[in-house]
Amino acid sequence: MEKRKTFxxxxxxxxxxxxxxxxxxxxWLYPILYTAIIGxxxxxxxxxxxxxxxxxPFKNFKTVLTSSSFRTALxxxxxxxxxxxxxxxxxxxxxxxxxxxxxxxxxxxxxxKIVFYMPNIMTAATVAVLxxxxxxxxxxxxxxxxxxxxxxxxxxxxxVSKTSAKLIxxxxxxxMWYGYTMIILISGVLGINPEIFxxxxxDGCTSAQTFFRITIxxxxxxxxxxxxxxxxxxxxMYDIPxxxxxxxxxxxxxxxxxxxxxxAFAGSYLYNRAAAASMIMLIIIAVCSIAVFQxxxxxxxxxxxxxxxxxxxxxxxxx
Amino acid sequence: xxxxLSKVKRVSKPVLALMYIVCIFFAILSLLPFIVMxxxxxxxxxxxxxxxxSFVPSKYLLSNLKILNSKQxxxxxxxxxxxxxxxxGSTICAVYxxxxxxxxxxxxxxxxxxxxxxxxxxFLMIPMQVTxxxxxxxxxxxxxxxxxxxxxxxxxxxxxxxxxxxQYMIPSLPLEIVESARVDGCHEFRIFNQIVIPxxxxxxxxxxxxxxxxxxxxxxLPQILLTNKKxxxxxxxxxxxxxxxxxxxxxxVYLGLTLTILPLFVVYFLLSKYIIAGVALGGVKx
Numbered sequence: 001m002e003k004r005k006t007f008x009x010x011x012x013x014x015x016x017x018x019x020x021x022x023x024x025x026x027x028w029l030y031p032i033l034y035t036a037i038i039g040x041x042x043x044x045x046x047x048x049x050x051x052x053x054x055x056x057p058f059k060n061f062k063t064v065l066t067s068s069s070f071r072t073a074l075x076x077x078x079x080x081x082x083x084x085x086x087x088x089x090x091x092x093x094x095x096x097x098x099x100x101x102x103x104x105x106x107x108x109x110x111x112x113k114i115v116f117y118m119p120n121i122m123t124a125a126t127v128a129v130l131x132x133x134x135x136x137x138x139x140x141x142x143x144x145x146x147x148x149x150x151x152x153x154x155x156x157x158x159x160v161s162k163t164s165a166k167l168i169x170x171x172x173x174x175x176m177w178y179g180y181t182m183i184i185l186i187s188g189v190l191g192i193n194p195e196i197f198x199x200x201x202x203d204g205c206t207s208a209q210t211f212f213r214i215t216i217x218x219x220x221x222x223x224x225x226x227x228x229x230x231x232x233x234x235x236x237m238y239d240i241p242x243x244x245x246x247x248x249x250x251x252x253x254x255x256x257x258x259x260x261x262x263x264a265f266a267g268s269y270l271y272n273r274a275a276a277a278s279m280i281m282l283i284i285i286a287v288c289s290i291a292v293f294q295x296x297x298x299x300x301x302x303x304x305x306x307x308x309x310x311x312x313x314x315x316x317x318x319x
Numbered sequence: 320x321x322x323x324l325s326k327v328k329r330v331s332k333p334v335l336a337l338m339y340i341v342c343i344f345f346a347i348l349s350l351l352p353f354i355v356m357x358x359x360x361x362x363x364x365x366x367x368x369x370x371x372x373s374f375v376p377s378k379y380l381l382s383n384l385k386i387l388n389s390k391q392x393x394x395x396x397x398x399x400x401x402x403x404x405x406x407x408g409s410t411i412c413a414v415y416x417x418x419x420x421x422x423x424x425x426x427x428x429x430x431x432x433x434x435x436x437x438x439x440x441x442f443l444m445i446p447m448q449v450t451x452x453x454x455x456x457x458x459x460x461x462x463x464x465x466x467x468x469x470x471x472x473x474x475x476x477x478x479x480x481x482x483x484x485x486q487y488m489i490p491s492l493p494l495e496i497v498e499s500a501r502v503d504g505c506h507e508f509r510i511f512n513q514i515v516i517p518x519x520x521x522x523x524x525x526x527x528x529x530x531x532x533x534x535x536x537x538x539x540l541p542q543i544l545l546t547n548k549k550x551x552x553x554x555x556x557x558x559x560x561x562x563x564x565x566x567x568x569x570x571x572v573y574l575g576l577t578l579t580i581l582p583l584f585v586v587y588f589l590l591s592k593y594i595i596a597g598v599a600l601g602g603v604k605x
Contacts, residue, residue: 009427010428010429012423012426013423013426013427014423014429016427019419020420020475021476023416023473024442026472027475028473028476030453030457032449034452034454035452035453035454037453038452038456049460095345104334106339114595115346115350116346118349119352122536122580123536123580124536124538125554125557125579126576127352129558129560129572130576132561134355141371142372144372148372175348175349180598183599184598184599186599207330238538239536239539243557243561261539264451264455274452275452275453278451282449285449286444288444
């Protein structure tokens with residue numbers, strides 16, 4: 001009787017996941033497979049849909065991997081991500097330390113959190129065009145500010161310098177994400193058992209010692225999680241480089257997604273090459289995702305181990 | 320607390336002052352671009368050319384609005400309506416069906432449950448952009464470009480939201496209540512709609528905000544799918560402001576930018592507390 005009852009209810013498990021599965025098959029799996037297939041074909045030209053498989057199947061992949069603009073795009077994506085991520089994590093950690101330390105009660109924390117996080121919620125496209133206006137040449141708020149305070153004598157053309165273009169894109173990325181990272185890290189710190197901090201306090205640890213020897217090791221998983229999700233987000237950078245200077249000057253802010261867009265929806269509409277580039281990116285992202293998976297597994301495993309050890313210890317005591 | 324808090328050594332005054340200076344500096348850094356944008360939206364081209372950086376609003380807001388309207392390409396109202404339709408539609412789909420899928424994962428024991436959950440996890444990290452070429456080709460073949468449905472319906476399968484909803488549901492949904500409703504002869508689907516949904520409301524609200532904002536801000540897919548000007552969303556409208564016709568209309572460009580994020584400002588200042596709490600909740604989902 002009991003068994004029959006669970007059987008009849010298990011039906012609803014399948015029934016209720018049907019919408020997800022159907023949408024998943026149509027809007028995720030099919031496009032992924034379709035993209036993969038297009039990567040092996042000659043599909044190109046505006047509004048083309050018919051294609052033939054290439055006699056040399058990996059030709060598009062080879063073309064993409066050896067193309068200097070794709071390599072530049074990949075290098076730019078990584079470089080811009082690193083320039084943005086290092087200060088992002090440093091300042092996020094610094095604010096986390098300050099906002100969670102019992103030694104300094106900073107007033108207005110709620111206000112600071114709200115303000116630091118705000119750029120994250122604003123449309124990236126708008127932010128990109130806004131920064132282009134802010135750093136325009138010759139008249140722009142930034143040039144006005146810099147000349148007013150005598151930092152530079154005459155307006156600087158931020159748009160033709162490759163270095164400044166990269167730095168500004170990285171800065172926008174930093175500016176949009178440090179608040180988010182900070183809030184994630186603060187919630188991570190609040191999740192640490194307060195007894196650990198009490199013990200450190202009683203043992204006379206300095207703030208720096210507590211932070212580096214206790215807080216950071218306890219945040220290890222969250223730090224890794226933040227790093228890898230930020231990395232995947234960084235690998236997909238599109239809105240800002242595209243609308244800030246459209247990949248320029250001289251491909252200095254060309255990212256892989258801007259490259260894919262330009263291949264497929266501009267110029268000669270090389271859908272096949274763009275598809276091959278997408279698949280290469282998918283592989284890179286999948287490798288990162290697997291890294292996250294392993295991380296979770298390790299964490300869960302260590303939890304189980306700890307529990308087992310704890311139980312064993314308890315058993316010893318009772319025996 | 321086992322120890323006396325008053326014994327905790329406080330940082331010295333100069334250090335504390337330094338902390339405040341850094342915090343205030345970053346607060347200004349976060350706000351300044353928006354302040355400059357809003358102030359410049361009220362100034363005319365001549366004023367911006369003379370001093371692009373100013374805190375003093377001027378009186379040209381309406382004339383800037385006229386310039387913006389006269390160019391016939393930038394339609395904030397149309398963009399607002401289009402974005403609103405797409406974002407609301409996809410948010411409703413994402414929130415309702417993610418909760419339903421999470422309920423299927425939590426409340427029932429079924430054979431493929433583990434495999435299904437692994438699938439959800441596997442696609443947690445895959446961004447839609449990498450599938451865009453196949454997606455575009457598929458939609459082009461079935462004549463669904465310039466239609467909002469390809470931007471709304473995919474939200475039914477939102478792996479990250481299913482994951483979040485499941486994590487939230489496990490501790491907060493007492494299965495005994497579901498069981499007693501069953502005893503009372505309630506149908507499973509009615510149990511979900513009338514008992515589970517009200518219990519999940521807080522999680523649905525926070526996830527709804529994020530889903531809405533993410534959809535509102537999306538540029539890549541709408542840009543490749545929507546080629547008809549009447550269908551442009553707000554972020555696509557923004558890219559029009561870069562065009563040559565606005566090159567010398569500084570004030571109007573700032574006003575256009577302001578209009579595209581005005582709804583987000585309103586949402587953020589009304590709900591910032593919940594949004595911050597929601598971000599923090601998302602971070603500890605591990």
